[in-house]
Amino acid sequence: MNEEAPSICEEKNYNMLFRKLYAPVTKYMYYKCGDLQQAEDIVQNVFIKLWELCATISFYKAKSYIYKSCNNSFINSIQHKKVVLKYQSNINEHTDYESPEYLIEVAEFRTKLVKAVGALTLKEREVFLLSRIEKKTYSEIAEITGITVKAVERRMSKSLLSLRDMLGKEIKL
């Protein structure tokens, strides 16, 4: 090895990885399971495991290791449960000279949208939210979820169609 990879066993490197990856991975897990506390538990446990195995995992492979372990851990614990995403909504309102009735309508629509997103299948939802909220590209999503870009695009299209089916009646053009 001409240049030695940083070791995860060094606290400085470990903390750096943690700060860089913890939030995005936790969000991803949250989009899957719909419970922030549970998402945090899963990710923190994986990071604890990472510390224990620090000597055997290369610094550069840590990212994919973490995503994969979190996924596995999620599958092991709750895959059997049909989970509906309880989505935390804190949408920022933009100011508009609108009637209170209309603001209520918008708020109601957004609540329904959040519910509809929660009711998407897990496969559709994770792709949809990674793309729309985390603004990730399809190839980044493909890397995280471990499917092909084409499959990501198919899921994205399907999730939009499902949302339209669920919410189309709520929108008056």
Add this chain to the structure above:
Amino acid sequence: MDKYYTDKTFLARWVAKELTEEERSEFEKTDAYRYFDILNKEALLLEGPTIDTELALKNVQSQLHSGKSMRMKRRIWRYGIAACFAVAIAFVGYLNTSKTYSTGNGEKQTILLSDGSVVYLNANSSLSRNRIFWSDHRQVALQGEAYFEITKGIDFEVKTTKGTITVLGTRFNVHDRSNFEISCYEGRIRFKTALDTNQTTILNKGMLLTLEQDKIQTKIFEGEIPTWRAERSKFKDQPLSKVLIELENQYQIKFQSNNVNTGRLYTGEFVHNNLKMALEATLTPMGIKYSSPDQPIIILSN
């Protein structure tokens, strides 16, 4: 059947802005597009959870030092609460995506839009606009006549029955009734007819566009504001029938023209706030007699 149902990645490519120009413009013409557009724009407003990385790091470090591994906590009761909530808020109302302002005969209305633009709506006209995403999508649809004072910003679009007007920030009047006229009072506007989307006409300050038999003509005019804003209607060599329609728009009256020839040309103006003077100024010079203006129906005779 539409394209996006058969092509399984069409919508995905659309939200990622990967469609070809042709695909995109075709899709934007469909009704389905408007639904998907709203869904997508609203989805982009969603936010992810806030995550305290430092707190989590401290937590993990303390676990590492104590040597115990964490237990998974189960919170099944949370779902119970969420489900109750869902029942309570379901099916309350629709989301109306547009808002319409209308005026009847003899009415005028001033509309202040949220971006600071002002629209003065003439009698017997209506203006509707998108209610959501107003900040990044300034678009209104007009029927009848209105005068616009647009604040500077992103493109502002006015859809009319004859085509679309695009502006950045300016003052102009649109008259879309039996005849079609756009007058530009400040700045510069662009007009695209509904018939041929490749044809655009640019109007500068002091230019007037008319559309007759689908032919666009431009002329120069003078004046600082449309005459109707000064409570007047002005005509130059216009058939009497148009004058009568405009009188009906501005006052709560109807004409019964019988055998009076309404094809004769009229030049002059009438005021909007005094029916007696308006009739005097329009019908008397044409040698037309009329019944009492106090009745809702005015009968004309030679």
